[in-house]
Amino acid sequence: MPTVVEPKLIAGNANRPLAQAIARRMSLYRGMSVGLVDARVERFNDQEIFVEVYENVRGEDMFIIQPTSNPANDNLMELLIMADALRRSSASRITAVIPYFGYARQDRRTKARTPISAKLVANMMVTAGIERILTLDLHAAQIQGFFDIPVDNLYASPIFALDIERQFGDLSDVLVISPDVGGVARARELAKRINAPLAIVDKRREKPGEIAEMTVIGDVTGKKCIIVDDMCDTAGTLCKAAEVIMGHGATEVHAYISHGVMSGPAVERITKSVLKTLVLTDSIQPTEAVSSAPNIRILPTAPMFAQSILNIWNGTSVSSLFETETLGPIYEGIL
Structure with missing residues (x-):
């Protein structure tokens, strides 16, 4: 019989408390333990980033939780290298959960000879093997169009x-x-x-x-x-x-x-x-x-992100979480 692919979470160093809170909320929603995949994300002496995943992820539905906040370049490279490690480990799908999308303010050319860095970052993520993006309140909504993969933009x-x-x-x-x-x-x-x-x-x-x-x-x-x-x-x-x-x-x-x-x-x-x-x-x-x-x-954003991850995994609507009536019960007793 075919095995049921479970959603698996892995986190970089940008916001570990949020990643752990998302795992706890998913455990609560599913009635079973959901933890972060055992991995190390560290730096060599020259500050090169190295990732090693200790668990088998072959055929798994992987979610990388990593905002690209300050230091933006380090956190972005962690995300890209984690995605590459998972792709080379035969994960079935890689979704990047990016609560804060760095470089979003560079979404257009404001004057001559300037970059559109948000588009460059989008290209790098797709090249690294990321197949879906889940983020929160993009600085410019049109950044979704920079990707040739699905982008779910949640709202605060x-x-x-x-x-x-x-x-x-x-x-x-x-x-x-x-x-x-x-x-x-x-x-x-x-x-x-x-x-x-x-x-x-x-x-x-x-x-x-x-x-x-x-x-x-x-x-x-x-x-x-x-x-x-x-x-x-x-x-x-x-x-x-x-x-x-x-x-x-x-x-x-x-x-x-x-x-x-x-x-x-x-x-x-x-x-x-x-x-x-x-x-x-x-x-x-x-x-x-x-x-x-x-x-x-x-x-806290963990309740919303946890439900969004489960909806992506189940193939159900993420946009339903835009409604207060849907989100209200998730936040009951929290706010």
């Missing part, structure tokens, strides 16, 4: 909506804000889920990295404002936007961000800012400074 907005409903209770005075014109679609999606109005912060730059002026489009007077964006890097724009919104008469400003890159002075800026809370997902492993910051909270 259903998780944010569940958390907002729990944290705020009465949503009559809540207003969702996009920190720039480019993020309006993302902000509108969350606003629709919680039935809240929408405003926009328009920013003008005199040169890259410097914001000359910010203008709030919409009435924020007396409102609890929620800024929603896909990533927070150095937090300069976010903190300035919060100040401008408070200056226009808002009572509170909160931020819900999918990916907490949190580079350089970000944590210090957030701690000293007028933001009441900054809510991040754990797509990128939070540093000790982020975890201990008094006004930063972390939302």
Whole structure:
């Protein structure tokens, strides 16, 4: 009789806690133990990456859990080398679970003689043997078109909506804000889920990295404002936007961000800012400074990723997880 191929998880070093949390949630959903495949992912003295898988993976449905966050190049190479090791070990299918897709901001040529690095990364992943991508809140949705393999792009907005409903209770005075014109679609999606109005912060730059002026489009007077964006890097724009919104008469400003890159002075800026809370997902492993910051909270993505992996393995719908009604029971007792 043919054997039933089980989903198997393997993780790099980018976000081990998330990988272990996904394995625990899958164990809970399936009623049987699901662990990470025993492997070593380490570096030689010259920082070359070496991967050795200790378990038999021939004919198995493999899922590599590895965000390509800072250090982006090291984590990307770990992912590619793990994929190559599994392909050469005759795995039946290799899916890359990339909670945070690095290089996504380089999705187009903004000026002459610049690369489209996101497309280059896509080509490298396919060449390495990856046959499917599962990711969260791509910086630019069109990156899905850079791949000639299936790409499932999950959204954090259903998780944010569940958390907002729990944290705020009465949503009559809540207003969702996009920190720039480019993020309006993302902000509108969350606003629709919680039935809240929408405003926009328009920013003008005199040169890259410097914001000359910010203008709030919409009435924020007396409102609890929620800024929603896909990533927070150095937090300069976010903190300035919060100040401008408070200056226009808002009572509170909160931020819900999918990916907490949190580079350089970000944590210090957030701690000293007028933001009441900054809510991040754990797509990128939070540093000790982020975890201990008094006004930063972390939302888990493991329940959603675990169910998505099981749906891919079963051949059932992943897009069903975009709905609050479907995701709600998965997060019951967690948020």
